[in-house]
Amino acid sequence: MVIRIAAVGDVHLDQDVVGRFRPALEELPDTADVLLLAGDLTRHGTESEARCVATEFGGLGVPVVAVLGNHDYHCDEVPAVIRVLEDAGIVVLEGTNVVLDCTGVRLGIAGAKGFGGGFAGRCASEFGEPEMKDFVRTTSAISEQLGVALREMDCDVRVALTHYAPVPDTLAGEPPEIYPFLGSYLLGQAIDSAPTELALHGHAHAGSERGTTPGGVRVRNVAHPVIKQAYSVFHLHPPYAGATAGKVSAVSASGIS
Numbered sequence: 001m002v003i004r005i006a007a008v009g010d011v012h013l014d015q016d017v018v019g020r021f022r023p024a025l026e027e028l029p030d031t032a033d034v035l036l037l038a039g040d041l042t043r044h045g046t047e048s049e050a051r052c053v054a055t056e057f058g059g060l061g062v063p064v065v066a067v068l069g070n071h072d073y074h075c076d077e078v079p080a081v082i083r084v085l086e087d088a089g090i091v092v093l094e095g096t097n098v099v100l101d102c103t104g105v106r107l108g109i110a111g112a113k114g115f116g117g118g119f120a121g122r123c124a125s126e127f128g129e130p131e132m133k134d135f136v137r138t139t140s141a142i143s144e145q146l147g148v149a150l151r152e153m154d155c156d157v158r159v160a161l162t163h164y165a166p167v168p169d170t171l172a173g174e175p176p177e178i179y180p181f182l183g184s185y186l187l188g189q190a191i192d193s194a195p196t197e198l199a200l201h202g203h204a205h206a207g208s209e210r211g212t213t214p215g216g217v218r219v220r221n222v223a224h225p226v227i228k229q230a231y232s233v234f235h236l237h238p239p240y241a242g243a244t245a246g247k248v249s250a251v252s253a254s255g256i257s
């Protein structure tokens, strides 16, 4: 049984964007089993923008599972944003997980926004000023929650969903100076702590699509400016037992400008 996962991030919806994705989204029940949204769903994180997200991604005929991004936090309306999305039937993960039944296969999705900090040899450490220690502790706590959420699932296939990047591979194209603000190796370690089949993220608009964690988990940057289509669809092929046992293939999907 092949699991078909559609995904996109960084749609940055506001009133003027509503409707652009919908024609391609209407085809989802024929092409995918689930749609994953990798954060930055809104432009500034207002409740009214969240209603635009609900209009665009609600009632699609497939389950929709999301994490929030940094833009969704900007106006400090996170509880209202989450409520609006959940009222539209969108599952919002933050250090939590959900297991979906895909025609007999249990698809487990663990999600967290993630945070920055950087990557091996170029990362912030929990040292010095309280503000720096808070920064790194935030990433550590979120990564720990993601790891637990991945490991505790009773499922056949594990997928990790974040906004921030777990590896530097998919940042290629971004200025190296901003890598510490685009992701953290701690997210990659969390993903590698479970037999994860696929890790999806957004946030790096100028990054690239493909990467791999040190443990061999396939990572894909699904930020809309990177994939340049309404969503990408990934096919997960059995066997699913471990990070390297299965096969991931990407198929194209309907594009929008």
Ligand SMILES: [Fe+2]
Residues within 6 Å of the ligand: 010, 012, 040, 069, 071, 203, 205
């Ligand atoms: Fe973004």
Ligand SMILES: [Fe+2]
Residues within 6 Å of the ligand: 040, 069, 070, 071, 163, 202, 203, 204
């Ligand atoms: Fe972002």
